[in-house]
Amino acid sequence: MATSASEETGGGVTGGRIGDDGSDRVRIQRVQVLSDDWYVLKKTTFAYRRNDGRWQVQSRETYDRGNGATMLLYHRALGTVILTRQFRFPAYVNGHPGHLIEAPAGLLDDASPEARIVRETEEETGYRVSRVHKVFEAYMSPGSVTEKLHFFVGEYEPKNRVSDGGGVESEGEDIEVLELPLDVALAMIASGEIVDGKTIMLLQYAKLHLAAARC
Secondary structure (H helix, E strand, C coil), X not given: CECCCEEEECCCCEEEEECCCCCEEEEEEEEEEEEECCCEEEEEEEEEECCCCCEEEEEEEXXXXXXXXXXXXXXXXXXXXXXXXXXXXXXXXXXXXXXXXXXXXXXXXXXXXXXXXXXXXXXXXXXXXXXXXXXXXXXXXXXXECCEEEEEEEECCHHHECCCCCCCHHHCCCCEEEEEEHHHHHHHHHCCCCCCHHHHHHHHHXXXXXXXXXX
């Protein structure tokens, strides 16, 4: 474990990569590992070819915690969703009381997105579902965090609940499980009770696609 800065690659223009348009627009010059404690924080110096063709040297810090997955459980007939409430320290230090209402989520840790979200959902909510539907992918904070999140929805029935959920205590999780009408959850976005980005995105997806299918 290293928490002080270390040089990963030396000087010079290296690490070019072909962009989606077939052009070489990024050339890595230097990578420093600033912290490798919980996850990996790096400072990268690179040359970027601007739209007018000029090269500009820039420096960015990136936080790499791996990719993740999240899922909204919904009951089509009842019009309800399963959410969780848990303490989030980064939100707490930024002025929030700390307990956020969220959709279940977790890091992939080398598992497939589908397998990981089924497991995480059961750990957090106690609901075991076998059929899930991927709806989209998104970078949640692309200015500094490398994580790409895979979004899923899945139908649940009361019989799918095999435990109380609550998360893994050894990992510090202390999760409350909530079953809410979709309309109530949507209203909680407007009232500021739900402020988690991934959850807002999934609830809006449910309003546009799942609720419409009930009509």
